[in-house]
Amino acid sequence: MALVIEGLSKTYPNGVQALKDLSLTIGNHMFGLLGPNGAGKSSLMRTIATLQDPDAGSITLDGIDVVRQKDQVRRLLGYLPQEFGVYPKVSALDMLEHLAVLKGVTHKGERREMIEALLNQTNLWNARKKAIATYSGGMKQRFGIAQALLANPRLVIVDEPTAGLDPAERNRFLNLLAGIGRDVTVILSTHIVDDVRELCPRMAIIAGGQVLLEGAPNEAIAALDGQVWSKLVDSDEELRAIEAGMTLISTHLVGGRHEVRVLAAAAPGEGFAPAGAGLEDVYFTRLAAGRA
Structure with a gap:
């Protein structure tokens, strides 16, 4: 059908x-x-x-x-x-x-x-x-x-x-x-x-x-492989700096701290670790591109 x-x-x-x-x-x-x-x-x-x-x-x-x-x-x-x-x-x-x-x-x-x-x-x-x-x-x-x-x-x-x-x-x-x-x-x-x-x-x-x-979904996730990085952030000032200077995918609260996920071809800065891409990353990335 x-x-x-x-x-x-x-x-x-x-x-x-x-x-x-x-x-x-x-x-x-x-x-x-x-x-x-x-x-x-x-x-x-x-x-x-x-x-x-x-x-x-x-x-x-x-x-x-x-x-x-x-x-x-x-x-x-x-x-x-x-x-x-x-x-x-x-x-x-x-x-x-x-x-x-x-x-x-x-x-x-x-x-x-x-x-x-x-x-x-x-x-x-x-x-x-x-x-x-x-x-x-x-x-x-x-x-x-x-x-x-x-x-x-x-x-x-x-x-x-x-x-x-x-x-x-x-x-x-x-x-x-x-x-x-x-x-x-x-x-x-x-x-x-x-x-x-x-x-x-x-x-x-x-x-x-x-x-x-x-x-x-699996193909869309694979397309982001190696490009998603995450970091736990303690201060609002650091969070705003990341939002201003990097391609932010999403933020989540984890134990009262901000976990930020960013899109970058290589490690975007100190403290960032590679994160496995997920469908939520695909979703937020596409929505951001659609608004641009």
Whole structure:
């Protein structure tokens, strides 16, 4: 399956240009869409999901025109938006039954078998008769995936799915996504670098509605090999000097001290040690280049 996006642009009535001549190709794999808040990720996901039209450009899904053939696309699509609203007093079982009918699964036996399988797959079977309002954040996200998988979609879009989850629920959710990604194409839109690093063989970094990088995370990390250096800094004055005189990638607090990471072809100064590059270094480096 191929999703091909060409020259996509979108400006909202308030003047915000969310997408700027964006082009991207997504094949049969788990694909990570990484970017800061306001990068245009949700606008792109909503456009792919046929919830809004672009001002310019095209999207095709296996040759189907996403903009003009919305009904055909929706039969192939599962979508978990960033804010997923449900009827809070309805049980998961009843809600999935209702949504399955809306998705065209009209045969009662087929519907029952599909829903039972999804509740087991998302580890919600024992809570199937409980009101969704009583679910934890992670359970609600797992329910969101269950509804997205109704009617066996070929493309699943998940938008910021782990934001706000505790570490245990995040791990459960990522394991669930990994299993799904073996059978269907999944687009994972997030600002959390580790989610993409752990799950996705291909990714794109976007900011300001444009693609800054597209490729394999491992290849992007390898391109920075030998160029990342780190140092623990005690004073704000030294930190400001490094920010002013070097290519700063990021800073982190470690035991109350600043750990600085800089980009340089050779050791940039006293006290710096070589640091193994990671996807977070790729991410911050590309964002900085995009702002330059």
